Amino acid sequence: MFVPRDNKPIDFKGFTLIYPALSVGNVAQLMADLLISTMTMHKVGYIQHPSLIPLVGNDPYAHPSATTCKVVTCCEVYDSVEHNVVIVQQRSPFIKGRRNAYKKWLAQWIRECGFSKVVIATSSSADERLDTQITGPQFRFVASDKIEADYGEMFRNFYEWDELERRQTFPAPSVLEAGDRGQGQLYIPGGGIAMALFNDLCSDTPVVLLLMFCSEGDNIPEAIELTNRINRWLGLILFHSRSIADASDVGVVKYTQWKIPVSWKLFFGSRFDQTLFH
Amino acid sequence: MIPMGHTIFNLTRVFTKYYDCETRSIFVRCNTVFHWLIRFDSSLLRTKWFTTKRTSVRWSPMVKAELLKIPEKKLPCQILIVAIGPAASGFVQSHLLTDDFQVVGALFSGLSDSDVNTFDQMSPADKNCYIYRSRQIPDVFMCLCKTDVSAEQSYSWTEQLFSCISTASPHFYMSILCSYMTSEYRSEVPVSDMNPPFLRALKTPRFAGTPLCPYLEQPNLVSGLPAQLLTYCQMKDVKAVLYVCYTDTLYLDTFTMEVFKPLVQSTPIKDVFQENKKAGEVMKHIVDIYSLKNSLYL
Numbered sequence: 001m002f003v004p005r006d007n008k009p010i011d012f013k014g015f016t017l018i019y020p021a022l023s024v025g026n027v028a029q030l031m032a033d034l035l036i037s038t039m040t041m042h043k044v045g046y047i048q049h050p051s052l053i054p055l056v057g058n059d060p061y062a063h064p065s066a067t068t069c070k071v072v073t074c075c076e077v078y079d080s081v082e083h084n085v086v087i088v089q090q091r092s093p094f095i096k097g098r099r100n101a102y103k104k105w106l107a108q109w110i111r112e113c114g115f116s117k118v119v120i121a122t123s124s125s126a127d128e129r130l131d132t133q134i135t136g137p138q139f140r141f142v143a144s145d146k147i148e149a150d151y152g153e154m155f156r157n158f159y160e161w162d163e164l165e166r167r168q169t170f171p172a173p174s175v176l177e178a179g180d181r182g183q184g185q186l187y188i189p190g191g192g193i194a195m196a197l198f199n200d201l202c203s204d205t206p207v208v209l210l211l212m213f214c215s216e217g218d219n220i221p222e223a224i225e226l227t228n229r230i231n232r233w234l235g236l237i238l239f240h241s242r243s244i245a246d247a248s249d250v251g252v253v254k255y256t257q258w259k260i261p262v263s264w265k266l267f268f269g270s271r272f273d274q275t276l277f278h
Numbered sequence: 279m280i281p282m283g284h285t286i287f288n289l290t291r292v293f294t295k296y297y298d299c300e301t302r303s304i305f306v307r308c309n310t311v312f313h314w315l316i317r318f319d320s321s322l323l324r325t326k327w328f329t330t331k332r333t334s335v336r337w338s339p340m341v342k343a344e345l346l347k348i349p350e351k352k353l354p355c356q357i358l359i360v361a362i363g364p365a366a367s368g369f370v371q372s373h374l375l376t377d378d379f380q381v382v383g384a385l386f387s388g389l390s391d392s393d394v395n396t397f398d399q400m401s402p403a404d405k406n407c408y409i410y411r412s413r414q415i416p417d418v419f420m421c422l423c424k425t426d427v428s429a430e431q432s433y434s435w436t437e438q439l440f441s442c443i444s445t446a447s448p449h450f451y452m453s454i455l456c457s458y459m460t461s462e463y464r465s466e467v468p469v470s471d472m473n474p475p476f477l478r479a480l481k482t483p484r485f486a487g488t489p490l491c492p493y494l495e496q497p498n499l500v501s502g503l504p505a506q507l508l509t510y511c512q513m514k515d516v517k518a519v520l521y522v523c524y525t526d527t528l529y530l531d532t533f534t535m536e537v538f539k540p541l542v543q544s545t546p547i548k549d550v551f552q553e554n555k556k557a558g559e560v561m562k563h564i565v566d567i568y569s570l571k572n573s574l575y576l
Binding site for chain 1: 429430432433434463464465466468469470479480481482483493494495496497498499500501502503504505506508509512513515520
């Protein structure tokens with residue numbers, strides 16, 4: 001269930017929800033980290049559900065030299081009133097067998113909140129790509145009818161985004177598969193609950209699914225590309241080529257690049273102990 | 279077909295489950311007889327194979343009688359100390375758990391055939407978590423959890439613990455003690471330079487004091503039961519502090535338990551602590567119990 005911080009009731013009507021699904025390489029979670037860190041979003045509540053593995057830690061968006069303690073839990077909701085966006089950041093995996101229960105609850109909560117549109121960000125296993133997907137941009141989108149009507153033209157012609165190709169057979173694609181639109185099904189291996197959530201919501205909510213093809217490893221470049229594309233569409237942050245310090249613009253934040261949060265330190269573990277080789 | 283693992287239905291036969299992607303159904307093959315036996319529908323998969331294990335709580339008859347008289351059906355509580363893992367439990371058992379404390383409840387997370395259960399909590403394999411309450415000050419509670427409570431059960435364990443203990447008091451303090459291996463600690467400084475065992479802390483915003491050791495630095499995390507308890511306190515907006523002891527010894531020793539010793543001067547443990555001359559003896563006894571498992575040099 002959603003527990004608002006400070007027990008104050010919160011109204012999300014009209015906001016855009018960005019939901020990063022737990023997927024291969026955690027690309028969507030990294031994207032959410034970048035957005036929350038750069039836009040300095042506020043934590044507005046927690047999601048407590050028996051299907052999430054519990055987790056606590058210190059503030060992941062703190063200043064590197066901060067000495068205070070702000071507990072972060074396994075699933076939290078951040079919002080930015082200025083940018084009209086809400087992000088649900090999930091930091092721990094699902095308990096085996098309970099993914100479906102969480103997806104059902106989440107779909108119901110999204111409907112109750114009345115978001116203006118829902119953006120599901122995810123990633124898909126690069127080893128399951130079709131031949132046509134191996135070259136070119138690794139970004140794909142899937143739009144529900146409402147989003148197709150409002151933004152379909154813009155996505156295809158102006159941004160030149162590619163729509164996710166449909167597949168006749170899966171997991172192994174047939175040799176002659178061309179990926180015709182309208183035939184076959186959408187298949188997102190490694191995408192977590194994204195596809196199931198999209199299917200649940202697409203009938204009555206404007207929802208779009210954005211994904212990157214990737215493999216496990218250092219997924220920061222994929223995360224940055226996904227963030228840039230989402231940013232381009234939603235117009236969240238305008239980047240300047242250099243930081244401009246102007247007396248008349250005091251109080252206006254000038255962004256030059258995505259702010260890497262302190263929780264990304266030591267991504268691949270501590271360094272080895274030098275005394276091993278003495 | 280994708281094999282899904284084995285299920286032992288009875289001791290004579292081993293059944294292997296297979297998942298068929300195309301028809302999305304489960305097949306079960308018996309290894310003693312080579313033919314397909316049963317076919318399950320995929321909806322049964324979710325209900326049958328992923329059964330949820332839940333923790334259950336039992337309270338003493340005295341507590342049950344008290345609860346009948348309280349309208350909120352929850353025992354008033356000012357101090358709750360939960361010790362998770364052998365090191366933290368050993369410290370609490372030797373330094374804090376005096377004869378003044380009596381068992382008022384227990385949490386059960388399930389036993390397997392090889393588990394041992396002793397009622398005086400003197401076996402390293404004790405799976406049940408006893409809840410103690412002080413006779414003199416009936417709103418001081420302690421809970422010792424020596425066993426590993428899985429992530430699956432952490433949610434129901436926490437729910438059951440707080441089913442009859444109230445956090446509503448404005449003076450409610452909770453202290454969670456646990457231990458981790460230093461191999462799970464990430465830092466730029468090599469761990470050998472940090473002189474393990476050492477303590478780190480996390481606290482909820484309501485906890486006004488400063489813990490006696492540094493805060494847990496990024497990017498380190500605590501998961502499992504200690505995390506679930508702190509998450510519960512964070513959401514309920516009550517005062518709670520979590521102390522993690524990072525140790526590099528596989529088997530329990532007195533140094534690891536003594537790392538928690540400075541906490542007897544910290545809130546809320548200082549309100550419960552009484553000088554106990556037998557603490558050293560009890561610690562040694564606990565180490566002896568665990569050293570039966572330490573057969574490396576025998």
